[in-house]
Amino acid sequence: MPDHYQLRCRECGKFWGNTPKSFCEECFSPLEVAFDYDALKKIARKENLSSRPFSMWRYSEFLPLPEGFTPPNSVGGTPLVRARHLAKQLGVQTLYVKNDAVCFPSLSFKDRVVATALAAARRFEFKTVGCSSTGNLANAVAAQSAQQGFDACVFIPADLEPAKILNTAVYGARIVRINGNYDHVNRLCAQIADRFQWGLVNVNLRPYYAEGSKTHGFEIAEQLGWTLPDNVVVPMAGGSLITKIAKAFRELVLLGWVKEKPVKFFGAQATGCSPISDGVKRNLARFEPQKPQTIARSLAIGNPADGPFAMKEIRESGGWAEDVSDPEIVDAIQLLAETEGIFGETAAGVTVGVTQKLIQAGRIGPNETAVVCVTGNGLKTTDAIVSEYPLTEAIAPRLDAFEAYLDAQLATSAAVGRV
Amino acid sequence: MSVTIEIPTAFRRFTDGTPKYSCSATTIAEALNVLTTQFPGLGKHVRDDQGQIRQFLNVYLNEEDIRFLGGESCSLKDGDRVLLVPSIAGGSHS
Numbered sequence: 001m002p003d004h005y006q007l008r009c010r011e012c013g014k015f016w017g018n019t020p021k022s023f024c025e026e027c028f029s030p031l032e033v034a035f036d037y038d039a040l041k042k043i044a045r046k047e048n049l050s051s052r053p054f055s056m057w058r059y060s061e062f063l064p065l066p067e068g069f070t071p072p073n074s075v076g077g078t079p080l081v082r083a084r085h086l087a088k089q090l091g092v093q094t095l096y097v098k099n100d101a102v103c104f105p106s107l108s109f110k111d112r113v114v115a116t117a118l119a120a121a122r123r124f125e126f127k128t129v130g131c132s133s134t135g136n137l138a139n140a141v142a143a144q145s146a147q148q149g150f151d152a153c154v155f156i157p158a159d160l161e162p163a164k165i166l167n168t169a170v171y172g173a174r175i176v177r178i179n180g181n182y183d184h185v186n187r188l189c190a191q192i193a194d195r196f197q198w199g200l201v202n203v204n205l206r207p208y209y210a211e212g213s214k215t216h217g218f219e220i221a222e223q224l225g226w227t228l229p230d231n232v233v234v235p236m237a238g239g240s241l242i243t244k245i246a247k248a249f250r251e252l253v254l255l256g257w258v259k260e261k262p263v264k265f266f267g268a269q270a271t272g273c274s275p276i277s278d279g280v281k282r283n284l285a286r287f288e289p290q291k292p293q294t295i296a297r298s299l300a301i302g303n304p305a306d307g308p309f310a311m312k313e314i315r316e317s318g319g320w321a322e323d324v325s326d327p328e329i330v331d332a333i334q335l336l337a338e339t340e341g342i343f344g345e346t347a348a349g350v351t352v353g354v355t356q357k358l359i360q361a362g363r364i365g366p367n368e369t370a371v372v373c374v375t376g377n378g379l380k381t382t383d384a385i386v387s388e389y390p391l392t393e394a395i396a397p398r399l400d401a402f403e404a405y406l407d408a409q410l411a412t413s414a415a416v417g418r419v
Numbered sequence: 420m421s422v423t424i425e426i427p428t429a430f431r432r433f434t435d436g437t438p439k440y441s442c443s444a445t446t447i448a449e450a451l452n453v454l455t456t457q458f459p460g461l462g463k464h465v466r467d468d469q470g471q472i473r474q475f476l477n478v479y480l481n482e483e484d485i486r487f488l489g490g491e492s493c494s495l496k497d498g499d500r501v502l503l504v505p506s507i508a509g510g511s512h513s
Contacts, residue, residue: 011475022505023429023475023505025429025432027464028429028464028473028475028476028505029473029474029475030475030506180482183484184482187477187479187502187504190427190504190505191427191504194427194428194429286474288486289484289486289487291487303477303484303506305506308474308475
């Protein structure tokens, strides 16, 4: 059976077949995977899902996978948590957290995009794969490459969080640290992809990679009983995820799997790196690149490749974009952990903090359904909050020592007016 | 000022295969104009209908994106390198 998808230029519409290519050689605009939806309607059956495990591969017909593809792993299938305590705290009725902090195997949503990118890498017979990364993507590339037998070479800014470097190194990937920010790394990778026959997942395999993000959206719809939410709040780094969740929803509507309804898309960024939210808020035709300065390093992309598309999606949906400061990010990480038992990374703090702002501003109504996308695990960015939790003094293993400890605690609480 | 413009593979079919082009220019705008005069086929890929540098083309002066240097009016000095990089690049090798 021929492919039911191929690359198409997002600007001029020219088709390019299937090849490791990320931009149109006619107009130099980005390419994306376009599906033949008539063909998709014939092969995708909702009833087939019941016999499939709950992972991203249950939606395989909607993904650009080669013929005869067998899922090599069990990526995705993460919980959609009804966040009752957080909702109460924020003053809304119905709030959900889509929790990709527990995505297999490397604890971020990047496992989804790497899964489809490596399927493409195998199809195009690349032996070495790699990426430019702010951390999570490098973790995912390294982990899945180890499992699938690719050589991995990842490029990262030299100042990344130690946990994110370790979580790449442990899988045996080659790590090239670059003196510069992500945008410098990304530019270098563009030049490397131009020079070497490597499959760089977010460069020359980017159209295939990006489609993996749709599964985050498919799962949300299925977990809501094949309905769409009123609002979705999505963290933005390069800006791709928000556009692919929207694409997933559109595809489900097109195939009649969900009923059409307006969904507002809200983009979340850190104030210290907010080119997309700044562009939306100031109603700019083009975003202005920024020099990142934020603890949310997984979102620290000052020149977001999909920024123009993210801005368009947000505007056309009637949504908005917002950003939060570093102290607000820390507060929001704690809020999510203390209300829902979910430890998200700094990007989660951004998304929860922005959700709070959007609700306060009335952009998300108290009786509307909202889904907050948590895309990475807090264990990767402990350095951002470790100072909030100084070690307490240890006590002797005796009951009288514990009683003395309790007395001291009560006295301290009384002194600060908590009792 | 003698500067060198580095041309990505995908653009080289408009530059007779030339990977680097040296010219004399005092600003980025002038360098791009010289380049697209020399290779007219490149013109519409560098600038849009309004004459602006295309949205998905990034231009760097040495290590820096020119948008941090005041845009295409920024001055050049002898020996500068100008890089043209599609914003979502890669895949142009054959």
